[in-house]
Amino acid sequence: MSRFLVTGASGLLGLNLCMQISSKSEVFGIVNEVSLENTPFRVIKKNLLDLNEIKFLIDSINPDTIVHCAAMANIDKCESQPGLAYRINAELPGEIARLSQKLGIKLVHISTDAVFDGVKGNYSETDVPNPLGVYAKTKLAGENLVKDNNLDAIIARVNFYGYSVTGQRSLSEFFLNNLLNKKPMMGFTDVYFCPLFVNDLVDVLLEMVSVDLKGIFHTLSSESLSKYDFGCRIAKCFNLDQNLIKPVSVNDSNLQATRSLNLTLQTQKLSSMLNRKLPDQQTGINHLFSLYKDGYPETIKALGNH
16 A cells, blocks of 8 residues: 655645545645544644654655645735745755655655746746746745755646635635625636646646656646636536626735736646646536535535634
8 A cells, every 4th residue: 555645734735635545545644733633544743844853754654655735825924924935835845855855755746836927828837937926936946946856756836726624725615605605706807727626636646646757747727717707617517696706807906915817827748648638627617516515525624623
């Protein structure tokens, strides 16, 4: 049985990843601030900023694969605490990359589509990144430190949505929560992205590990759309009132940090390596709906230490 070490195991990707692979693999999920209980995988509470703790963890668990999901992802918090953001988003993955290379452990490092400035869109892996804010700049620095320390690592640039332990961690939850409560909300008509449903993303990441890919890959949906259209598609699939979503420009919002407007990314490199097309938007939203009907959001929320 393969052994996985997953950092950020209480986060949206980390938790869904641990849940999805725990029936077939031995899984150790590392959490920091959010506790989990009654999970089908082992939970370890550690502060990963302590480098000695990281080394001890990896040595004692001796995993076959490390999936590094942990990050400081709150964009506004990164702007107000750039030093901490660099420590978590850049130095930490660099250290994990160094240790994994030394010990011959496969590393999957989770990065972001936000390393691009969103000016032209349709970015490929050969395009030069130009991050705008502190979050994006520190995530790009993390990519570079991972590459410097482990040439065999997978660096996955992602944008995803799905069900979280708090019920408030993804854009799909934002739209669903408001739609279900019949509350009006905004949807940006001029911000484009290629989000991938998190449970589909897990499948793709595992496939990338199984065929031993190396390097940077755009690990997203094969289809792009605006955030407004994304909300409307969710409303339609769940048979909710899409008129509650008000189409607006991001320029009319009061967001503090700069956002990239056109984060459409090409996925042909990964598709060719896996010999299949990555899921389109309707496939992901249909999957979101089917898990909703099965009670999956409640299953995830029940794992939180309330």
